[in-house]
Amino acid sequence: MKKNKPKYHQIIDAAVIAIAENGYHQTQVSKIARQAGVADGTIYLYFKNKEDILISLFQEKVGTFAVKMKESIQIKAKAAEQLRMLVENHFTMLTEDPYLAVVTQLELRQSNKELRLKINEVLKEYLLLIDQILQGGIDDGEFRSNLNIRLARQMIFGTLDEMITTWVMNDQKYDLTASASDVVEMLLNGFSAEKRR
Amino acid sequence: MKKNKPKYHQIIDAAVIAIAENGYHQTQVSKIARQAGVADGTIYLYFKNKEDILISLFQEKVGTFAVKMKESIQIKAKAAEQLRMLVENHFTMLTEDPYLAVVTQLELRQSNKELRLKINEVLKEYLLLIDQILQGGIDDGEFRSNLNIRLARQMIFGTLDEMITTWVMNDQKYDLTASASDVVEMLLNGFSAEKRR
Amino acid sequence: MKKNKPKYHQIIDAAVIAIAENGYHQTQVSKIARQAGVADGTIYLYFKNKEDILISLFQEKVGTFAVKMKESIQIKAKAAEQLRMLVENHFTMLTEDPYLAVVTQLELRQSNKELRLKINEVLKEYLLLIDQILQGGIDDGEFRSNLNIRLARQMIFGTLDEMITTWVMNDQKYDLTASASDVVEMLLNGFSAEKRR
Amino acid sequence: MKKNKPKYHQIIDAAVIAIAENGYHQTQVSKIARQAGVADGTIYLYFKNKEDILISLFQEKVGTFAVKMKESIQIKAKAAEQLRMLVENHFTMLTEDPYLAVVTQLELRQSNKELRLKINEVLKEYLLLIDQILQGGIDDGEFRSNLNIRLARQMIFGTLDEMITTWVMNDQKYDLTASASDVVEMLLNGFSAEKRR
DNA sequence: AATGAATGAGCATTCATTCAT
DNA sequence: TATGAATGAATGCTCATTCAT
Numbered sequence: 070m071k072k073n074k075p076k077y078h079q080i081i082d083a084a085v086i087a088i089a090e091n092g093y094h095q096t097q098v099s100k101i102a103r104q105a106g107v108a109d110g111t112i113y114l115y116f117k118n119k120e121d122i123l124i125s126l127f128q129e130k131v132g133t134f135a136v137k138m139k140e141s142i143q144i145k146a147k148a149a150e151q152l153r154m155l156v157e158n159h160f161t162m163l164t165e166d167p168y169l170a171v172v173t174q175l176e177l178r179q180s181n182k183e184l185r186l187k188i189n190e191v192l193k194e195y196l197l198l199i200d201q202i203l204q205g206g207i208d209d210g211e212f213r214s215n216l217n218i219r220l221a222r223q224m225i226f227g228t229l230d231e232m233i234t235t236w237v238m239n240d241q242k243y244d245l246t247a248s249a250s251d252v253v254e255m256l257l258n259g260f261s262a263e264k265r266r
Numbered sequence: 267m268k269k270n271k272p273k274y275h276q277i278i279d280a281a282v283i284a285i286a287e288n289g290y291h292q293t294q295v296s297k298i299a300r301q302a303g304v305a306d307g308t309i310y311l312y313f314k315n316k317e318d319i320l321i322s323l324f325q326e327k328v329g330t331f332a333v334k335m336k337e338s339i340q341i342k343a344k345a346a347e348q349l350r351m352l353v354e355n356h357f358t359m360l361t362e363d364p365y366l367a368v369v370t371q372l373e374l375r376q377s378n379k380e381l382r383l384k385i386n387e388v389l390k391e392y393l394l395l396i397d398q399i400l401q402g403g404i405d406d407g408e409f410r411s412n413l414n415i416r417l418a419r420q421m422i423f424g425t426l427d428e429m430i431t432t433w434v435m436n437d438q439k440y441d442l443t444a445s446a447s448d449v450v451e452m453l454l455n456g457f458s459a460e461k462r463r
Numbered sequence: 464m465k466k467n468k469p470k471y472h473q474i475i476d477a478a479v480i481a482i483a484e485n486g487y488h489q490t491q492v493s494k495i496a497r498q499a500g501v502a503d504g505t506i507y508l509y510f511k512n513k514e515d516i517l518i519s520l521f522q523e524k525v526g527t528f529a530v531k532m533k534e535s536i537q538i539k540a541k542a543a544e545q546l547r548m549l550v551e552n553h554f555t556m557l558t559e560d561p562y563l564a565v566v567t568q569l570e571l572r573q574s575n576k577e578l579r580l581k582i583n584e585v586l587k588e589y590l591l592l593i594d595q596i597l598q599g600g601i602d603d604g605e606f607r608s609n610l611n612i613r614l615a616r617q618m619i620f621g622t623l624d625e626m627i628t629t630w631v632m633n634d635q636k637y638d639l640t641a642s643a644s645d646v647v648e649m650l651l652n653g654f655s656a657e658k659r660r
Numbered sequence: 661m662k663k664n665k666p667k668y669h670q671i672i673d674a675a676v677i678a679i680a681e682n683g684y685h686q687t688q689v690s691k692i693a694r695q696a697g698v699a700d701g702t703i704y705l706y707f708k709n710k711e712d713i714l715i716s717l718f719q720e721k722v723g724t725f726a727v728k729m730k731e732s733i734q735i736k737a738k739a740a741e742q743l744r745m746l747v748e749n750h751f752t753m754l755t756e757d758p759y760l761a762v763v764t765q766l767e768l769r770q771s772n773k774e775l776r777l778k779i780n781e782v783l784k785e786y787l788l789l790i791d792q793i794l795q796g797g798i799d800d801g802e803f804r805s806n807l808n809i810r811l812a813r814q815m816i817f818g819t820l821d822e823m824i825t826t827w828v829m830n831d832q833k834y835d836l837t838a839s840a841s842d843v844v845e846m847l848l849n850g851f852s853a854e855k856r857r
Numbered sequence: 858a859a860t861g862a863a864t865g866a867g868c869a870t871t872c873a874t875t876c877a878t
Numbered sequence: 879t880a881t882g883a884a885t886g887a888a889t890g891c892t893c894a895t896t897c898a899t
Contacts, residue, residue, distance in 0.1 A: 503862095
C-alpha cells in the first residue's frame with residue numbers, strides 16, 4: 070500500500086505548502102516535487118495524476134479531521150454541547166494549520182466541477198457527523214421535532230464555511246475562535262425554538 | 267459607452283451559456299465568440315481580456331440582481347418580511363436562470379484569487395443590503411439588540427450559498443424555493459430569541 | 464493621381480513620425496491613421512497595403528533626397544568636390560530630419576527581404592549618382608583609371624551608412640557633419656592614389 | 661552547462677537553416693524544432709525564448725568567427741597584411757557558410773531595436789579587433805599618425821558589410837573573395853597616404 | 858471620399874505526463 | 879524505486895484589411 074510509505078505523506082504535505090504559498094494554478098507538479106525533495110517522475114509512483122494528489126490531500130486531511138472530530142464529540146452527551154464542540158474544534162483545527170486553511174477554503178475551490186464532486190464525496194463523512202448531532206438533538210427533545218435536518222446541516226456548514234472563508238480572505242488576521250460561542254448560540258436558537266407564530 | 271451597445275450584452279449572455287455548458291476552463295474565448303455569433307476579435311472591442319468578460323458578467327448580473335432585490339424589499343416594512351422576501355427572491359432569480367446559477371455557484375469560483383477579490387467587491391453591495399435589513403430589525407426590536415450583524419450576515423449568506431450550491435451540484439433537480447420558508451424561520455429564530463440562558 | 468492629394472503626404476509624414484517614435488513593429492496602421500488624423504480605412508484609399516506606405520515613404524523621401532543632391536552636385540566641377548558635397552549634404556539632410564534618420568537607418572531595415580528589395584530599387588537612383596561622380600573622376604584623371612567603380616561606390620555608401628547608423632544608434636548625440644571632411648579625405652585617398660607597389 | 665550539450669548546437673544550427681530558408685518572420689519556433697528534430701518544448705529547455713535562440717546563435721557564430729580571425733591575424737606582422745587577412749577571411753567564412761551569410765546580413769536585421777543592441781554588443785569584439793590592427797599600423801608607421809581610428813574602422817566594417825549584403829541580395833551568385841584584394845588596396849590607400857594637400 | 862466596426866488567421870509558450878536509464 | 883530530459887497539445891490576443899454606411 071502506497072499510503073504507508075513515507076514519501077506519500079511527504080508529497081501531500083509538500084502539496085499543501087506549495088499550493089498555499091503559490092496558489093492552485095501556480096502550483097505545477099514540478100513545484101510540488103521540488104518542495105517534497107523528490108523528482109517529478111517520483112510523484113507518479115505514488116499518485117495517478119495531479120488531480121489525484123489533490124483528492125488524496127483532501128482525503129487525508131479531512132479524514133483525520135473527521136476522525137478527531139468524532140472523538141471530541143463523543144465525550145459530550147447533549148447535542149447542544151456537541152455542536153459547540155464541533156464549531157470550536159472546526160475553528161481551532163484550521164487556526165492551527167494556516168496552510169491547510171488557505172488550501173481548503175480558497176485554492177481547492179478553483180478546481181473543476183469533477184474534482185469538486187470528489188471533494189464533496191470526502192466531505193460527506195463530516196456532513197454525516199453533523200446530521201448525527203442534529204438527529205440526536207431531535208431525539209432528546211433539545212431541538213424541535215420537525216427540524217429539517219438537511220436544512221439545518223446546510224445552515225451549520227454554510228455558516229461555518231462562509232465565516233472561515235472570510236477569515237482566510239482577510240489573511241487570518243483576527244481571532245476566529247472568538248466568534249464560536251456567538252455563532253453556536255444563533256444556530257441553536259434557530260434549531261430549538263418552536264416555529265414562530 | 268461600450269456597455270450600451272447590443273453586442274456587449276450579447277457577448278455576456280453568450281459567456282454565461284458557454285461557461286455553464288462547458289465549464290470555466292473549457293470555455294475558450296473562441297467558444298464565447300461562436301456562441302455570441304461574433305468573431306473572436308470582436309470580443310476584444312468590448313472587453314479588455316478574458317478575465318474582463320467574467321468580471322463584467324458578474325457585475326452586470328449581480329448588479330441587476332441587487333437593484334431588483336432592493337426594490338422588492340422596500341415594499342416591506344418589517345425586517346422579518348424583508349428577509350423572507352430576500353431569500354425568496356434570491357432563490358427565485360437563480361431558479362429562473364439556471365445557466366447563471368451554474369456560473370455563479372460553480373464556475374466562477376474556479377477563477378484565481380485576484381479575480382475572486384474583484385468578485386467579492388461586486389458582492390459587497392448585496393451583503394450591505396443584508397446588513398441594512400438586520401440593522402432595521404434591531405432598531406425595530408424585531409431582532410435582539412445585541413445581535414452581531416456581521417455574524418448574522420455571514421449566517422444568512424453562508425446558508426443561502428450552501429443551499430444553492432448543493433442544489434446546483436444536484437443538477438437543480440428539486441424545488442429550491444420550497445425550502446425558503448423553513449430556512450427563513452430558522453434564521454429568524456436565531457436572530458430574534460434572547461440569548462439562551 | 465493619388466500622390467497629388469494632400470492626404471497622401473499627410474499619411475506619409477504621419478508614418479515617418481509614428482515609426483520613428485514607436486518603432487517599426489510597434490507602428491500599427493491604426494497608429495499611422497491616428498497620427499495623420501484620418502480613419503483607418505482612409506489609409507487604404509491612398510495605399511494598397513501597409514507595405515505600400517513604407518515603400519512610398521521611402522520613394523518620396525529618398526526621391527526628394529536624390530533630386531536635391533543632384534542639383535547640389537552639378538554646381539561643382541571636380542569629382543572630389545562633388546564627393547565632398549555629396550557626403551556633406553547626406554549628413555546634413557539626415558541631421559536636419561532626425562525622424563527620417565531613425566526610420567531609414569533603423570526601422571525600415573526590420574522589414575522583410577521582399578520589401579528591402581523594393582527599397583534597394585529606390586536607392587538605385589542615388590547609387591547611380593555616386594557612380595556618375597566616380598566615372599567623372601576617372602574621366603578627368605582625378606581618380607586612377609583602373610578604379611573599380613562598383614567597389615568604390617560600395618565603399619562610399621557602406622561607409623556613410625555605417626557612420627550614420629552608429630550615429631543614430633547613439634541617439635544622434637554627436638555632430639555627424641564634423642566627420643565629413645575626414646571621411647572624404649580617406650575615400651579620395653583610396654580612389655586617387657596609384658595602386659601601391 | 662546547457663551550451664555543452666549536443667542539442668544546444670543542434671538547435672542553433674537548425675535555426676540558421678530554418679531562418680535562412682524561410683526568413684526571420686516566417687520562422688516559427690515549431691519550424692526550428694522540426695528542423696532540429698526535437699519537440700517544440702525541448703527548445704525551451706535550452707533557450708529562454710525565441711529571441712534567446714537568435715542572440716545565442718549570433719554569439720556562437722560570431723564568437724567562433726572572431727576567435728578564428730584573431731588566430732589568423734596573429735601570424736602576420738604588418739597591419740596591411742593583417743587587414744588583407746581579415747578581409748579575405750571575412751569573405752571566405754561567409755562564402756563557406758551561405759546559410760549563415762543570409763541570416764547575419766539579412767534576416768537578423770529584421771529584429772527589433774532591443775535585440776539589435778544585443779547583437780551589436782556581440783559585434784564589439786570584432787570591431788575591437790579591427791581597431792587593434794589599425795592602432796598597430798599607426799604605431800608601425802604603416803598608416804599615417806593622425807588616422808581617425810573610429811572612422812577608419814567604420815569605413816572597413818561599413819564597406820565589407822555593404823559588399824557582403826549586396827552579394828547576398830544577389831543570391832551569392834558571384835565570387836566575393838575575388839574583390840578582396842581590390843578593396844584592401846583602396847582601404848590601405850585611404851589609411852596610408854598623407855592628407856592630401 | 859471617408860468612416861470605423863467587424864473580421865479571423867496566426868503563434869510563442871507552458872506544463873502534466875512518460876519512459877529510458 | 880527513483881530520476882529528469884523530453885514530449886506535444888492547447889489557447890488568448892493582435893492587427894492588417896474589408897465593407898456597409
